[in-house]
Amino acid sequence: MGRALGLVAILALFTGLSACIPPETECETPMPVTIEVNHPGFPKVPEHPENQLTDKGIALGRKLYYDPILHPEGKQSCSSCHLQEKSFSSDAIVLPHVNLGFDHLYLWNGSIQGSIEDAMMFEVNEFFKTDLAKLNASTDYMALFKDAFCVDQIESKHVAYALAQFFKTMNSYNAKYDQYIRKETTLTTEERRGELIFFSELGDCFHCHSAPLFKDNLVHNTGLMVEYPTEHDKGYYVVTKNPADLGKFKTPTLRNVALTGPYMHDGRFETLEEVIDFYSYGVINQDNIDPLMKQAHKGGVALDPDDMAALVAFLHTLTDESFLTNPDLSRP
Amino acid sequence: MNKIGIARPTLMALLSISIFQLSSCKEKGCTNPNAVNYEESAEKDDGSCDIKSYLTLDLKMKVADEDLELGTGSYTNSAANAYKVERVLFYLSEITAHYQGGLSEEIAEYHYFDASAPATMTLTKKHVAQGKIDSLTFVFGMRGDLNKDYALPATTEHINMQWPTPMGGGYHYMKFEGKFLGLDAEMHNYNIHMGRLVNSMGSTDPMFTLTLPLDGKDVGAVNFHMEVAMDLDGWFTGEKPYNMEDYGEGIMMNHEAQALLRKNGMNDVFKLIKTWEERLD
Numbered sequence A: 001m002g003r004a005l006g007l008v009a010i011l012a013l014f015t016g017l018s019a020c021i022p023p024e025t026e027c028e029t030p031m032p033v034t035i036e037v038n039h040p041g042f043p044k045v046p047e048h049p050e051n052q053l054t055d056k057g058i059a060l061g062r063k064l065y066y067d068p069i070l071h072p073e074g075k076q077s078c079s080s081c082h083l084q085e086k087s088f089s090s091d092a093i094v095l096p097h098v099n100l101g102f103d104h105l106y107l108w109n110g111s112i113q114g115s116i117e118d119a120m121m122f123e124v125n126e127f128f129k130t131d132l133a134k135l136n137a138s139t140d141y142m143a144l145f146k147d148a149f150c151v152d153q154i155e156s157k158h159v160a161y162a163l164a165q166f167f168k169t170m171n172s173y174n175a176k177y178d179q180y181i182r183k184e185t186t187l188t189t190e191e192r193r194g195e196l197i198f199f200s201e202l203g204d205c206f207h208c209h210s211a212p213l214f215k216d217n218l219v220h221n222t223g224l225m226v227e228y229p230t231e232h233d234k235g236y237y238v239v240t241k242n243p244a245d246l247g248k249f250k251t252p253t254l255r256n257v258a259l260t261g262p263y264m265h266d267g268r269f270e271t272l273e274e275v276i277d278f279y280s281y282g283v284i285n286q287d288n289i290d291p292l293m294k295q296a297h298k299g300g301v302a303l304d305p306d307d308m309a310a311l312v313a314f315l316h317t318l319t320d321e322s323f324l325t326n327p328d329l330s331r332p
Numbered sequence B: 001m002n003k004i005g006i007a008r009p010t011l012m013a014l015l016s017i018s019i020f021q022l023s024s025c026k027e028k029g030c031t032n033p034n035a036v037n038y039e040e041s042a043e044k045d046d047g048s049c050d051i052k053s054y055l056t057l058d059l060k061m062k063v064a065d066e067d068l069e070l071g072t073g074s075y076t077n078s079a080a081n082a083y084k085v086e087r088v089l090f091y092l093s094e095i096t097a098h099y100q101g102g103l104s105e106e107i108a109e110y111h112y113f114d115a116s117a118p119a120t121m122t123l124t125k126k127h128v129a130q131g132k133i134d135s136l137t138f139v140f141g142m143r144g145d146l147n148k149d150y151a152l153p154a155t156t157e158h159i160n161m162q163w164p165t166p167m168g169g170g171y172h173y174m175k176f177e178g179k180f181l182g183l184d185a186e187m188h189n190y191n192i193h194m195g196r197l198v199n200s201m202g203s204t205d206p207m208f209t210l211t212l213p214l215d216g217k218d219v220g221a222v223n224f225h226m227e228v229a230m231d232l233d234g235w236f237t238g239e240k241p242y243n244m245e246d247y248g249e250g251i252m253m254n255h256e257a258q259a260l261l262r263k264n265g266m267n268d269v270f271k272l273i274k275t276w277e278e279r280l281d
Helices: A002-020 A055-065 A116-127 A132-136 A139-149 A156-167 A176-181 A189-198 A272-282 A305-316 B011-022 B156-160 B255-268
Strands: A219-221 A248-250 B053-063 B082-099 B104-114 B122-128 B131-140 B174-181 B187-194 B197-199 B202-204 B208-219 B222-231 B270-279
Touching (some): A132 A139, A132 A156, A272 A305, B053 B082, B053 B104, B053 B270, B082 B222, B104 B122, B104 B156, B131 B222, B187 B255, B208 B255
Antiparallel strands (some): B082 B104, B082 B131, B174 B187, B197 B202
C-alpha cells in the first residue's frame, strides 16, 4: 500500500513538474480552522468556497480592520466608526458588526445581497476605494498576505476575504439572555415579563428581531414615516424602484442594542424608551406597512408604562460584555 | 480546492493531479442525468441507464380556485372581509406517497413553502419505487418530534419560522399575512399564524393529517407530478366562518382561533388539482 502510494506520488511529481504547476515561489497554505458557536439554535458559520478560515487570515483581517492603510488618504480605518465598546457601532447611524457573518443582506437599505465576502468587496472597492498599490508597497503586508493566501500580488479580493474571515469571528452569544437560554442564570421577574412581551403578540418584536440573532435578514416598513425626503429614507426602494418598497429597511440586530443608539436608520430616537414608545403609540398606518406591525391602525401595540419598562429591561439582557471586551477582537 | 490559483506542491495536490491524468481517457457509462447510475464522467452512453420513478409535489396557491395574486389581488371571504395577501409561509411534513400492496415512499420529512419563492413550491424525490400509487398523505404543520425548539437546521428560513418558547416552542406551521378593510373603514393588518399553542390557558395543536386519493395511478419510469392546491379561501369557510374582525391582528395566543382554523382548514384547503407525467429518458 505504502509503496503504491509512493509510486503514484512519484508519477504525480513528474507529470506535475512537467506540465501543470507553474514555476512559482513555494508557499504553504495554512491549515483551515472552524469557528464553533456552541449555543442552542445558533446557525453555523457559513463557509465560502474560495475563502477557508485560517488563523493567519483571521489575524490579517483583524489588522486590516484597525489600519487606516485601507483608506486612500490614510484618514480612517473601519474601527474609526465601528467601535468595539459599542458593539462595533458608534454614536451615529453606523450599523454594528455583530454576528454579521451569518447575514445575506447588508446596509440599512439592503442594497448588498450575498455573503459577508460580497459585503467586504463592497466596503473595500466602493466605500473605501482602497488603494491597493499602498498595500503592495508594504513589505509587511506582502508577507502577511503571502502567509494567509499564498499570493505575491495583493488584490482587493484578498483584502475583502481577510476582513470577512475576521468578521466571522465577531460573534456574540454570551449575553445574560444567552446564559438564561443555556440555563446558566435566571432573569428577574421584570425581565421575564419583558421576554414574554418581546416573544408574544403583546409586543410582537420576535417576528422580525428573531432569536438568536435578533434580526431576520429581511427588509420591512415599520411605519416610521410616510414621506421619504432623502434617498437614505427611501430604503429598499433604492434597490428595486418599486414604490411598495419605500421605507423598507433591514431589521437591525438587537444584540447589544443598549449601546448602539441613537436608533433607527436616521438616528431619530436617542433612547430605547423612545423606540418602545414609537412601537406602542407612534406607528403610522400606511399602504405598505408590514402586516407584522400589530395594531398599526391604532398606532401600535399600546404597551402600558410597566410593560414598556419590562421590555427595556429585557433588551438590556442582550448586552454581551464578553464580546465588547473580547481581546481577540480588539486593536492588535 | 483553493482557487486563488497558487502552486501547492503537497501530496494531496499531486495525488489529485495524477488521478485526473489517469482517468482522462474516454469513458463509457450511463449519460442520462435522471438515471440512478448516472456517471458524470461518462462521455459515451453504453445503454446501462437504470431509470426509476421520480415523485414531484407541486404546490399551487389559490383563492377560491383562482391563482393567488400575491400583494395585488383583492379578495372577499365568507365572513365578508375584504382582504389582500402579502405573505404565505408554511410547512408540510411527512409527505408520503402510498402504493398498492402497502409500500410507501417518503417524499420529504418536512418542507418549507414560501408563496413568493417558486423554487420552494415544488419538491422532487428521485429514484423511488415504481408501482400503482393509491394516495398522497401529509401533515399540515410540523410532525410532533420535529416541532420542538431547534429541531430544524438553523437556516434563516427556519429561524424566522420559530414559534417562541413562552407559547409552546417549535415552529409556526403557517404565517398567512396581509391587510383587510375593517368595519371602521380603516386598513388593518391580519396575521393568521398557526402553530401549537401551549400556555396557562391550555394546549391547542392545529396540526392535521390529510389523505389525497390518487386512484391507483400506475407510475413507471417517469417524473410523476402531483399538483396540489392550497386554497386560502378554505381557511375561512366552514360551519363557523373565520372572521378577521374577531381575530384580525394576531392569534398566536388564541386557542379558539387556532382550533377554528384547524376545523375549517381540514375540509377544503388542500385539493388535488391534477397529476401528470414528465418523461425522464
